[in-house]
Amino acid sequence: MAPNPPQPDELPPPCRDILLEYSSQVTKLGCCMLEIMSESLGLDANKLLDMGCAESISIACHYYPSCPQPELTIGTTEHTDGGFITILQQDLIGGLKVFYENQWIDVPPIPEALIVNVGDLLQLITNDKFISSRHKVVANKVGPRVSIGSFFRANLMETSKVLEPIKELISTDNPSKYRSTTTKEHRDYFLRKGLDGTSALLHLKI
Numbered sequence: 001m002a003p004n005p006p007q008p009d010e011l012p013p014p015c016r017d018i019l020l021e022y023s024s025q026v027t028k029l030g031c032c033m034l035e036i037m038s039e040s041l042g043l044d045a046n047k048l049l050d051m052g053c054a055e056s057i058s059i060a061c062h063y064y065p066s067c068p069q070p071e072l073t074i075g076t077t078e079h080t081d082g083g084f085i086t087i088l089q090q091d092l093i094g095g096l097k098v099f100y101e102n103q104w105i106d107v108p109p110i111p112e113a114l115i116v117n118v119g120d121l122l123q124l125i126t127n128d129k130f131i132s133s134r135h136k137v138v139a140n141k142v143g144p145r146v147s148i149g150s151f152f153r154a155n156l157m158e159t160s161k162v163l164e165p166i167k168e169l170i171s172t173d174n175p176s177k178y179r180s181t182t183t184k185e186h187r188d189y190f191l192r193k194g195l196d197g198t199s200a201l202l203h204l205k206i
Helices: 013-040 120-125 183-193
Strands: 056-064 076-079 085-090 096-100 103-106 115-118 135-137 145-153
Touching (some): 013 056, 013 085, 013 145
Antiparallel strands (some): 076 135, 085 115, 085 145, 096 103, 096 135
16 A cells, blocks of 8 residues: 655645645655566565555755866765665756766766666665665756655664565575664664765675
8 A cells, every 4th residue: 555645844835735746646656666666576566565665755855056166076975775765856967876887877867757766675675686776976067956856765663673585585596695674773774874885785794
């Protein structure tokens, strides 16, 4: 079952209505993506949703001003997202890069297109069937650059909820690559580690 969209805090009525509508639509899209991902793994379409992969959704708006000397700074350091999936809407300025085949690749903006990133928790529960994307944002002379990230995360209110590789994806030939963890342990470690360029999954590797 699709969760209720996140509620905004203190916003003027027009902005509140826009954010509510956007969050409602992006929630539907995220749930649809998770159903497709479940089926691609040979699982029931609702498997990832039933596991709570869309129970908690947060939306963050990013603003990167134009930078006269972009070579001296960076927008966001390299990292992987800590949740299940991230749906990103970006403008046409550009600046997003992903690490692919041992090199950083530009992700050119496509009008009316959205970007879906796999996060650490989806990599964990799928036992590396899906790999979290290593990415960063570089500064740009033109701007400002604006993007909206919708993060599908574990419900932090369920602090003792166990996260581990899905049993249907484990076999003798493909054993678990990660130990079990809780939503609280993973979140605490992710925040404590910060965006240091390493994966938060390393300390869970078996």
